[in-house]
Amino acid sequence: IAGCSGGNDDTIVPGTNAAFAPFEYEEDGEIVGFDIDLAEEAIDRAGYEVGDWSDLKFSSLIPSLNNNDIDLIAAGMTINPDRKEQIAFTDPYWESNQSVLVQSDGDFQPEGESDLDGARVGAQKGTTGESETERLRNEGVIAEDALKRYNNYVLAVEDLEAGNVDAVVVDQPVANNFAAGRDVSVAFVIETGEQFGMGMRQDDDRIGDINDALAEIRDDGTYDDLVAEWFE
Ligand code: GLN
Structure with missing residues (x-):
């Protein structure tokens, strides 16, 4: 099924490259960071289950997304024309x-x-x-x-x-x-x-729900709380 990882439309499996603190990094064997919290919050508020994080080489993220190995990239990824030919981006969340x-x-x-x-x-x-x-x-x-x-x-x-x-x-x-x-x-x-966006497959309609969730996260102050937690 297009737009599904493992055939499960209810779960969004996120992928990152955990060597980019404070956006994503490893601490005590766990992947943590601003992108991790923001993506999990957005997936959850959009009404989907958060799958297990995959830690991949940055250059493997787009191929893995288009292979259905992951459903969402949260990796401080800059929105640019070359990438937009290959994947869809959420609304920008960082500059x-x-x-x-x-x-x-x-x-x-x-x-x-x-x-x-x-x-x-x-x-x-x-x-x-x-x-x-x-x-x-x-x-x-x-x-x-x-x-x-x-x-x-x-x-x-x-x-x-x-x-x-x-x-x-x-x-x-x-x-x-x-x-x-x-x-x-x-x-x-x-x-x-540059502007960072989260990446999803071009045929994955769930991106609309993720964008709505990201807007809500900004509007209710959660975004500012996350910035304060990871950057100040
Ligand atoms: N923002 C840069 C890019 O998109 C670097 C991202 C990263 O190294 N995780 O290419």
């Missing part, structure tokens, strides 16, 4: 730019894109952060072999701390979170003006 992280005490402290000349720059595979590094390469700012891709952002930041890469491009709130907990800091911000 973000990209931040450039460097070692806090390192010699390399770029103040803008042109200072990345000669730097090795990392990002997570399949992300808009990766697209920004590709743009910098296409513009000739960084070299072809200076672009490093990782399966997740935690690995990218660990490689930055180890000195194997000079900078990491990652969504602003996640960069701030890494900066608060690790030996990295934000050098500068690239104003991309």
Whole structure:
């Protein structure tokens, strides 16, 4: 049946990539975060059962959704034209730019894109952060072999701390979170003006119920409570 995972229309099975705190990450063997709470609340209020979370590579989320392995992506995923050809997005629930992280005490402290000349720059595979590094390469700012891709952002930041890469491009709130907990800091911000949405299959009519639930979650203050819980 189109639009169903495991043939069950009452359950929405969510998927994420749990290396993107505070939106989604692992704590004591559990997947937690802002997206997790927001998605569960929306699925529940829309009248569906929340299935078991799948933790997947970010680049596997869209194929897994279209394979019916999962029914909903909640992964800080930016709404963009390329993805909109493949999946449907809920109404936006977040806005973000990209931040450039460097070692806090390192010699390399770029103040803008042109200072990345000669730097090795990392990002997570399949992300808009990766697209920004590709743009910098296409513009000739960084070299072809200076672009490093990782399966997740935690690995990218660990490689930055180890000195194997000079900078990491990652969504602003996640960069701030890494900066608060690790030996990295934000050098500068690239104003991309992205919006995050949850992803569902293009033929899944349940997206209307999820959008109604998301609107209600905003209107009654639950959204602000979740922001306060995970970001402040
Ligand atoms: N917002 C970025 C994107 O959609 C990164 C998301 C992520 O790494 N979880 O590509």
